[in-house]
Amino acid sequence: MNTLEQIQNFEGKYPKQIWSLFFSEMWERFCFYGMRGMLVFFMIDQLKFEETTANLQYGATQAFVYAFTFVGGLFADKILGFRKSLFWGGLLMIVGSLILATDPKQFFFLGIAFTVVGTGFFKPNISTMVGKLYRNDDSRRDAGFSLFYAGINLGALLGGYLCIAIGKGEMLSTVIPEGARWNVAFGLAAVVMVISLINFVLTQKSLGPIGLQPQQILSDGSVKPFEMWKEYGVYVLTLVFVPIIMLMVAVPEYTDYFMYTIGPVVLIYLFFEMSKVTSAERKKLYAALVFIIFSILFWGIYEQAGGSLSIFAAKNLNKDLLGLDPNGVNNSAGAFFIIFLAPLFGLLWIWLSKKRIEPNTVVKFGLGFIFLGLGYYVLFATRLFADLQGVTSLNIFTIALLVITFGELCLSPIGLSIMTKLSTDKLQGMMMGLWFLASAYGQYVAGIIGANMATAKEGSTNYDALIAYTEGYKQLGIYALIAGVLLIIIAPQVRKLMQEVK
Structure with a gap:
């Protein structure tokens, strides 16, 4: 078995183990984003929910997905280890997808509950294992997370487009009977999750000690047997x-x-854990909290993709982009762009680092918000291309998603990386879980924002709906730009807290 030192002393840009984790995460993200892309449309089209209710349900579902990653990270740190936590989470996701494939209308919330809990065990722990492939001072870490992020998005691209397109009957409609389309769409998520777990089982030997169950070393140097109960x-x-x-x-x-x-309780527990660490470690954890708080706002704005933008795509967009389904594009275009741009961003950070002009992590976060804000201004501009029926250009909409993707690439993969760098060894899983808990609050806020937009347009025409939604997107763009400028202003203070961490 490889030692940790052998794994971390790799040559070249990437450790070989990252590829196996890449593929496991890719298929898991197919499952997750396939489900995410179907939720709001399925609730409105099949369960006959009002748009306001569907947005709130979406926000609640996504909030619990990310909130449970905190629980999954905690159990992985203390009891299961990252590997067993990942495998258990994958099994639960398979069960949830199979339940939905059986009868999505009758068992909708039961299947969703299994998927939520399973994702909580899977998602934070594979990211933490990627971080363990690198020494803390390895400048190649950001590039590794950018590559890993491309794997996430290859799965998101495939799942995000295929599942909703099959469910709506935009794909394979001559092969799949109308009454079975949603069953097949949800069942596809289960199939790819099985592939993800098989891949992980076959390749985990190369991970050496990474992700094994935590061991308690006794005072005489012997290892205490793990209590299986x-x-x-x-x-x-x-x-x-x-x-x-x-x-x-x-x-x-x-x-x-x-x-x-949950937020106040988790913060109290974190401050309790912070009381046990050194002053230098505590400052780093405070810096991590700054990133976490700002990420709530970022995801609250960004995650309109699964909520209000899903409704906007279904009602207000044409098919002028290669005849593609607008909902499928909304779910998968960002992932499509990331597949090509993430490796380039990773290489850009390495090149800028060699030139000693790489922006620090706080400034990258600020740039993420600025691109997000500009993207939402492009969404606002779609109203300029609308006809009297309130239908506008999918092409312009897709350009907005491209600009938003620049923002995501400045923030999300860097966020995963910085959590592993600012955390102490004993709090790695918890801090990664806290990062995803911030995403939970972002998702929760996103649902509320989307519901408010839907409320503004009840009883109005489709054109009025377009105006109401785009006006909302303009407001979100303003908030994002303000947050970006503020982050860049406070960057020097946050950098002091981060100390030697880049």
Whole structure:
């Protein structure tokens, strides 16, 4: 078995182990983004939810997905280790997808609950293992996370387009009977998740000690045998969570109570853990909190993609981009751009680093917000190309997604990287989980924003709807630009807290 030192002393730009993690994450993201892309449309089209309700349900579902990554990260740190946590999460996602494939209308919330809990165990831990492939001072880390992010988005591209297109009957409609389209779409997510787990099992030997269960070293240097009842307890407790999550997601008011509670509780626990670390480590954790807080705003704006933009795509966009389905483009265009741009961004950071002119991480975050704001201004500009029926250009919409993607590439892969660099060894999983918990709040906020946009247009024409939505996107663009400028202004103070971390 490879030692950690052998793994981290790799030659070239990327460690070989990153490719196996790349493919496991790619198929898991196919499953996740395929499901995400179907949620709002399926709730409106098949479950006959009002648009306001569908947006709130979407926000609640996505919030719990990301909130549960905190629980998954915590259990991985303390009991399961990253590998077993990942495998258990994958199994739960397969079960959830199979339940939805059986009868998506009758078992919708049960299938979603299994998927939510499974994603919570899978998502934070594979990112943490990528971080472990690098020494803390390795300047190639950001490039590695950018490559890994391309894998995430290859899965998002395929799943985001194929699942919704099959469900709507835009693809394979002559092969799949109309009554079975949604069953096949949800079932496809289960198939690719099986591929993801098989790939991980076959390749985990090359990971050496990375991701194994935590061991307790006794004072005499011997290793204390692991108490298996703790591991089995996690599995049982997970299954207890499923009906609870099912109820919480089905009733958005319960999500409100949860979100009002979980944030303060987690922060109190984090401050308790921070009291045990050195002063230098504490400053780094404070810097991590700055990134986490700003990321809530970023994802609240960005994640209109699965909510209000899904409705906008279905009702207000034509097919002037190669005849493609607007919902499929909305779900997958960002991923398409990232596949090509993420490696280039990674190489750009390496080149700028060699020239000693690479912007620091805080400035990258600020640039992420500025591009996000500009992208939402392009979304606002789609109203200039609309006809009297309120239908506008998919081409212009796609340009907006490209600009937003520049913002995502400045922030999201760098965010994953900086969490691993600013965390202490014993808090790696927890801090990665906290990063995703911030995303949960972003998703929650996104659902509320989308619901407010939908409320503004009830009883009005499709053209009025276009005006209401684009006006909302302009406001979001303003907020993003302000946040970006503020981040760049405070960059020197945050850099002091980060100390030697770049």
